[in-house]
Amino acid sequence: MLCSTVRQILVNTEKKYGPEDAVRYKISKNEIESKSYTQLKNDSESFSNVLKSLGELGKHISVIGMTSYEWLVTYFGTVNSGSVVVPLDVNLPAEDVCDLIARSDSTVLVYDEVRKDVAAIAKDRCPQLKTMISMQQKENDDHALSFWKLLEENRGSFDYDPDPDQLCTIMFTSGTTGKSKGVMLTHRNVAENATCLEMKIPERTVIMTVLPIHHAYCLSMDILKGTSLGAVICINDSLMRVAKNIKLFKPEMILMVPLMIETMAKKLEEASLLPAKIVKSQVFGK
Known part of the structure; x- marks a missing residue:
């Protein structure tokens, strides 16, 4: 079904597959935890409420980290609130990341602790950056706020219908041939790109995502296309463990580059x- 906003994708799928698994990820070597489509929708709306409470609705929100449930909640919660998400390459040097945060006019940085080096210098390098949110930090402190604590403090629905032609994502090019450029994408750009493609994939297919989530291919096909199909999205935690994770998750489909x-x-x-x-x-x- 063709959708013109990211919100339509998530809302439609949650109505159809609410209690069914949306995301599966490892919490130990051989232990899997799962989140349903209803949990994903509710958590993302709580994150929208977080942005509202911080006075950041409509602003640019940078996110950096490995593929994770928290990353997905941040993405859906940001774009579905009328704000703009800026996915950043988790492997870039800290100084380069700060340059992208500054150039994208981001006022909030949501980060995985694997990039705490970025968080350590971001406020000094990015004058417009007001708030930093750690995905793993348990409590708020003077440096950063706790992702999960904020969600618990801002539980509740968030009802907003973005305009299809409203800006929702800024994705930076790799910078192979020069300085990386921010590509401005609307809801229509990303949602219709994902949902107009007929891939002959059955609904509820089990997908394992192995590509970097800040890349357009992974975000469009694994995440948004997968969500539109009510797929089970399994998160591969490392390229070094792809074979082991295939055995663990037993995916029916994996999207890869050549x-x-x-x-x-x-x-x-x-x-x-x-x-x-x-x-x-x-x-x-x-």
């Missing part, structure tokens, strides 16, 4: 007793 597939095919060739030609035909469909 280099990743070629690497996996090479490893299969090295480990397999089958001729390389047969392995390649199974991996690449040739």
Whole structure:
């Protein structure tokens, strides 16, 4: 079904699959926790309330971290409140991240503790940055606020229908051929891009996401397309553990870039007793 806003995607799916699993992720080596579509919608609306309480509705909100449930809540809660999300590359040097925060006019930074080095210098480097929110921090302090504590303090629904042509996301290019540029995307841009594509994937398909979530491909196809299909989105916690996580999550589909597939095919060739030609035909469909 074609949707013209990100909110339509989440609301429609929650109505259809509310209590069913939306996201699965590891909390220990072999233990999985899951969140339903109703929990995802409710938590994202609580985050919208957080932005309202901070006086940041309609502002630009930067987010940096590995793919996580908190990242997804931040994304949906930001764009569905009429605010603008700025996904940042978790692997960039801290100084470069601060440059993007400043250039995007972000007033809030939501960060994973894996990038606490960014949080340590961001306020000094980005004068317009007012608030920092840690995804893992348990309590509020003078430096940063606790993501989950804020959510608990701002529980409740948030009813807002964004205009399809309203700005919702600023995604920075990789900067391969020069200084990275911020690409301004509306709800219509991202929502219709995800939902207009007919991929012949059954609803409730189990997906494992392995690509960086700040990339348009992962965000559009794994997250938004997956959500529109009521898919179960399993979070791979490390590229070093893809094989182990495939065994754990048992996904039915994984979206990859060619280099990743070629690497996996090479490893299969090295480990397999089958001729390389047969392995390649199974991996690449040739």
